[in-house]
Amino acid sequence: MRYFRLLLWPLSLLYGGVMQLRNMLYDRGVLDSKRYAIPVIAVGNLTVGGTGKTPHVEYLLRLLQTRQVAVLSRGYKRKSKGFVLADHKASAASLGDEPFQYHRDFPGVTVAVSESRVEGIDKLQRLRPDLDAVVLDDAMQHRPVQPSLMIMLTDFNRPFYKDHVLPAGLLREPRSGAKRADIIMVSKCPSNLSAKNRSDIEGRIRRYSQPGIPVFFTGFRYGRPVAIGNAGQISNKIILLTGIANDRPLVNYLEEQRYTIVKHLSFADHYAYTSEDLNRIQQLLQAEQKGNVSIVTTRKDAVKLTDSSLREIALRLPLFYIPIEVEFMDGEADFKSLIEQHLASFDSNNTADH
Numbered sequence: 001m002r003y004f005r006l007l008l009w010p011l012s013l014l015y016g017g018v019m020q021l022r023n024m025l026y027d028r029g030v031l032d033s034k035r036y037a038i039p040v041i042a043v044g045n046l047t048v049g050g051t052g053k054t055p056h057v058e059y060l061l062r063l064l065q066t067r068q069v070a071v072l073s074r075g076y077k078r079k080s081k082g083f084v085l086a087d088h089k090a091s092a093a094s095l096g097d098e099p100f101q102y103h104r105d106f107p108g109v110t111v112a113v114s115e116s117r118v119e120g121i122d123k124l125q126r127l128r129p130d131l132d133a134v135v136l137d138d139a140m141q142h143r144p145v146q147p148s149l150m151i152m153l154t155d156f157n158r159p160f161y162k163d164h165v166l167p168a169g170l171l172r173e174p175r176s177g178a179k180r181a182d183i184i185m186v187s188k189c190p191s192n193l194s195a196k197n198r199s200d201i202e203g204r205i206r207r208y209s210q211p212g213i214p215v216f217f218t219g220f221r222y223g224r225p226v227a228i229g230n231a232g233q234i235s236n237k238i239i240l241l242t243g244i245a246n247d248r249p250l251v252n253y254l255e256e257q258r259y260t261i262v263k264h265l266s267f268a269d270h271y272a273y274t275s276e277d278l279n280r281i282q283q284l285l286q287a288e289q290k291g292n293v294s295i296v297t298t299r300k301d302a303v304k305l306t307d308s309s310l311r312e313i314a315l316r317l318p319l320f321y322i323p324i325e326v327e328f329m330d331g332e333a334d335f336k337s338l339i340e341q342h343l344a345s346f347d348s349n350n351t352a353d354h
Contacts, residue, residue: 008168016165019173026143033146034118038125039133039346041339042147044140046160046177048170049269050245051153052187052326054098054300055220057137059326061106063339067132068110072120073099074138075113077270083123086111092304097270098137101303117145133343140180141172149342152181154205156189156217157246161204178208183338188249189219189329198329214338216331222253223323225294228302229315235292239284240264243271243301250298250322262293273304278313285317294318 025031041060045051061069075084075096086095086103095103095113103111110128114120121134136147154160160178163169178184184205186198202215209215225234237260242250247266254261263284267273285293295317297305302321305314328335 005164005168012165012168015167016171016174019165020176023143023173023177031143033143035146036121036125036134036148037346038131039149039343040121040136040145040147041133041149041151041342042136042139042142042145043151043153044136044138045153045155046140046171046173046175047155047158047163048166048172051155052218052220053138053153054101055324055326056151056153056185056187056218057098057102057135058105060135060339061102061109063336064133064135064343065106065108067343068128068130069133069135070110070112070124070128070131071099071102071106071135071137072117072124073102073111073113073136074115074117074142075099076138077272078113080113081115083114083116083120084112085123085127086113092307093272097300097304100307101300102137104303105299117142121145140177148346149183149339150181151183151185152178153185153187155246156186156193156201159186159201159204161208175208178205179210181209182213183335184209184213184215186215186217187219187326188246189217191219191329193217193329214331214334216335217329218326219329220249221325221327222250223325225296225320225322228306228319228321229317231294231318231320234296234320235294235318236260237262237288237293238296239281239293240266241281241295241297241301243267243269243273243304244298245269247298253322254296259296262288273301273310275310275313278305278310278317281317282313292318294320296320296322299323 026033043053043057078096079093090103092100099111099113112120112124160175163171165171198217205215240261299321
């Protein structure tokens with residue numbers, strides 16, 4: 001593997017150089033980057049896939065639930081094009097799986113997708129003139145918009161400062177991109193992470209970030225299994241069904257909870273399930289003759305499995321999903337205060353303008 005990376009290194013240098021040039025042109029104002037009169041909070045990372053953006057975006061949406069908020073995403077792997085505003089006809093196919101999840105779980109939040117975030121925010125402001133804030137999902141490399149607050153995530157298991165630019169590594173841009181972050185969050189931390197380890201990690205992050213920016217450490221808190229349809233009582237024998245970038249933390253959690261995973265069907269991130277997949281699962285259930293078996297999946301997968309044409313089959317299965325929420329190791333009150341202060345700075349500016 002090491003030698004293979006060495007072969008890819010020239011391509012990484014070329015790609016990294018292109019990204020550095022692009023960032024320099026935006027930083028110096030040669031390329032336009034639009035700023036807005038309302039708070040635009042971006043959540044992103046330097047790495048391809050799997051840093052836990054969705055739970056962190058959901059955390060923000062819960063934090064901002066007393067305000068008029070919109071969340072805007074590119075809508076990765078959706079089948080639609082252009083700007084799409086979520087409504088009662090929305091689906092994972094029209095929005096993409098994460099935006100559809102936001103739409104399902106946060107009915108008070110306006111959800112939209114657009115390849116162009118500038119077009120997306122402009123249209124949202126026309127359609128929802130009372131908006132207090134926009135949350136941009138996965139937008140760190142989308143430089144045409146200049147967010148008022150950039151929250152950068154990095155996975156504890158693969159921190160950006162140990163990684164390399166594509167294709168030799170998984171970084172979308174060089175590590176120096178961390179200088180654009182206003183807040184850095186180390187996600188997926190183990191619960192027993194010591195204060196010394198946190199200090200060491202923070203020191204390595206600060207080699208690339210702006211001086212003095214806050215660094216937080218978060219993990220995931222899993223909830224009790226939620227039945228979908230008439231699933232009844234969950235069995236301790238399960239078939240695990242996942243279509244996410246990194247399912248290892250969930251596997252570890254289920255094993256710690258003494259579930260027996262008789263089969264793990266692991267699909268690629270953003271996988272679009274088919275009726276054939278569900279028929280295969282039904283066959284697996286029938287093949288397990290030694291006792292009851294339940295199907296366990298993620299919330300992200302559950303919203304796709306209960307959408308449109310798959311819903312009728314899915315509701316007949318003993319199907320459960322595991323809720324997941326962000327849990328701060330410490331400093332949660334400080335993080336909330338930073339967000340509130342940021343929003344308040346726009347409130348005071350708008351008051352002064354009037």
